[in-house]
Amino acid sequence: MEIKERIIKFIRENFIAGRTDISLASDESLIEAGIMDSTGVLELVEFLESTFNIVIDDEELIPENLETIDNIVRFLKTKAV
Amino acid sequence: MEPYLIHHLLERAALNYPQKTSVFHGSDTATYLEINRLSNRLAHLLMEKGTKRGDRIIIAMENSIASVVAYYAVLKSGCISIEVPDKSTSSEISYFIKDAEADVCILSRMSSRRLKGNIPASTIIELDHIEKDSLIMTELEGMPDTDPDMPIIDLDLASIIYTSGSTGKPKGVMLTHRNVLSNTSSIVSYLGLGPDDRIMVVLPFYYVYGKSLLNTHFMVGASVVINNRFAFPNSVVEDMYNKRVTGFAGVPSTFAILMNRSIFPKRDITSLRYMTQAGGMMAPALTKRIMEAKPGISLFIMYGATEASPRLTFLPPERLPHKLGSAGIPVPNCEITIRDDTGRMLDTYEIGNICARGSNIMQGYWKDSTETAKSLKPWGLVTGDIGYKDNEGFIYITGRKKEMIKVGGERVSPREIEDALIESSMVHEAAVIGVPDEYLSEVPKAYVVPLNPETFNLDELKGFMKKRLSIHKLPRHWQVLRSLPKKASGKIDKEALRV
Structure with missing residues (x-):
């Protein structure tokens, strides 16, 4: 499965499953759309670390890396995933 | 003035x-x-x-x-x-x-x-x-x-x-x-x-x-x-x-x-x-x-x-x-x-x-x-x-009489979550308690007894709950049981779940 698809699957299953009032666009803020909150971001980080076998430093918990699906995919590429 | x-x-x-x-x-x-x-x-x-x-x-x-x-x-x-x-x-x-x-x-x-x-x-x-x-x-x-x-x-x-x-x-x-x-x-x-x-x-x-x-x-x-x-x-x-x-x-x-x-x-x-x-x-x-x-x-x-x-x-x-x-x-x-x-x-x-x-x-x-x-x-x-x-008038809180769950700054009622679980028609009975959490102080944990154990699908139930309740009210931990512990009165014994 493509990286992007795995992330979308995780978000769908963990944050929006069943909700029809939320759409998932890859360039939209997951925070502003009400999909993730602060603990959601930490859950996402845990998922990324275990799934892709990487370490994410506290300094890397920034919107540029994790705010949208596109940002997450771009960030993982810098981690050589 | x-x-x-x-x-x-x-x-x-x-x-x-x-x-x-x-x-x-x-x-x-x-x-x-x-x-x-x-x-x-x-x-x-x-x-x-x-x-x-x-x-x-x-x-x-x-x-x-x-x-x-x-x-x-x-x-x-x-x-x-x-x-x-x-x-x-x-x-x-x-x-x-x-x-x-x-x-x-x-x-x-x-x-x-x-x-x-x-x-x-x-x-x-x-x-x-x-x-x-x-x-x-x-x-x-x-x-x-x-x-x-x-x-x-x-x-x-x-x-x-x-x-x-x-x-x-x-x-x-x-x-x-x-x-x-x-x-x-x-x-x-x-x-x-x-x-x-x-x-x-x-x-x-x-x-x-x-x-x-x-x-x-x-x-x-x-x-x-x-x-x-x-x-x-x-x-x-x-x-x-x-x-x-x-x-x-x-x-x-x-x-x-x-x-x-x-x-x-x-x-x-x-x-x-x-x-x-x-x-x-x-x-x-x-x-x-x-x-x-x-x-x-x-x-x-x-x-x-x-x-x-x-x-x-x-x-x-x-x-x-x-x-x-x-x-x-x-x-x-x-x-x-x-x-x-x-x-x-x-x-x-x-x-x-x-x-x-x-x-x-x-x-x-x-x-x-x-x-x-x-x-x-x-x-x-x-x-x-x-x-x-204490003897200097400082107050110490030892517990909560009401069993509200304090998720971060939000007060969450176990009853509201239990009601939603039952509303799913997938659950025979349910009990929700607060369990300690490093980041949120407490988070809800749901104990559920499936209505039909053969067809029960926990992911389906989680999906229903996500549609029904805000994110902070969603149980973070789940346990599927065959029955819930009860008191003599027949009420669910939540204290037994905490042990």
Whole structure:
């Protein structure tokens, strides 16, 4: 499965499953759309670390890396995933 | 004349500090004069739409300059503000509208996208983010920017704040202008706030603790910095540094995230003078770590209740090292006593009900005389928390009588979650309890007994729950059981689940 698809699957299953009032666009803020909150971001980080076998430093918990699906995919590429 | 209505705080600051920036939000800013004029215009618009003194108006907006305008506009129009989480589902908002008999809803662009057309409000006003020197909507342009001067008094209701009740349905805490102003003065006094203060606000204004940050700072002509991006704590820390904030406020989970997963411990924010913590007892180990990491910053541990507008006690920072684990002493103009169920006052170190008297105590629960009678006794508010006082009058909280789960700063009713589980038609019976969580203090854990074990699918149930409840109410832990432990009476034995 493509990286992007795995992330979308995780978000769908963990944050929006069943909700029809939320759409998932890859360039939209997951925070502003009400999909993730602060603990959601930490859950996402845990998922990324275990799934892709990487370490994410506290300094890397920034919107540029994790705010949208596109940002997450771009960030993982810098981690050589 | 001293302010006796909440919006007088804004009007006085607009007179004394017209050009001072009152609210920062990202690159947007607004002066006191701008906020006051916009609030006046919106108040006039509300009145033109037919609102009358005492009408309830729902505000479902994320923190923004526009949400500040909406709050003060509702008060200026003589109406009662009901601020609810902007991420509420349409069924949750529909409940608030119906229960409060509210006709008007003020929504942000984001909440409107989800809610418009799905909620039974006759009038919906959509407020966009305000850009400097521009008006929010064309409709506002035609409205006067002068104070509406509605003839209301400090005994009139200012807010109804919904808080989860033990019966499952949220209860509306009724607070008057006087309740809120009295508590605001007390907080300003013990924090020593002045016009040079600037608070970082990551807590939502619909939460009574978040709202107190706004009113206390407007009372002294200080400034608030809104940052809704605590999901990325480092961006908040940088914002604190760049905006030179003097104060920070959080619930235990805020501090756990700041200390465990952010650059905060390493970043030297020289402007930061103090931090406040409320919204549930913080683990003393975490308090200690904060004190060690930030020795020059005063840390105020506080305790309160929505029913108290909200502050009841604070722990003076200089006493913190010796009184770790205490909720502190009563805030000015508030009396705290420890009593048994009959109202008899208990001695030092005796554990009993924590009760409070003061002009900050609510008028009761909206349309709920039964719950009001349980909470408001001749000897004051029975908080539902239990604890004791030491020989110096410092209060220690040992537990909660009500079994509410405190998820971050939010109170969550197990009953509401259990009701939703049962509503799924996939579950025979269910019990929800709070379990400790490093970041959120507590999170809900659901024990479910499937209706049909052969076809039961837990993921399907989780999907149903996500559709039904806001994110903070969703169980974080699950256990599927064949049956639930019961007491002799047949009631579910929740204590047995905790073992």
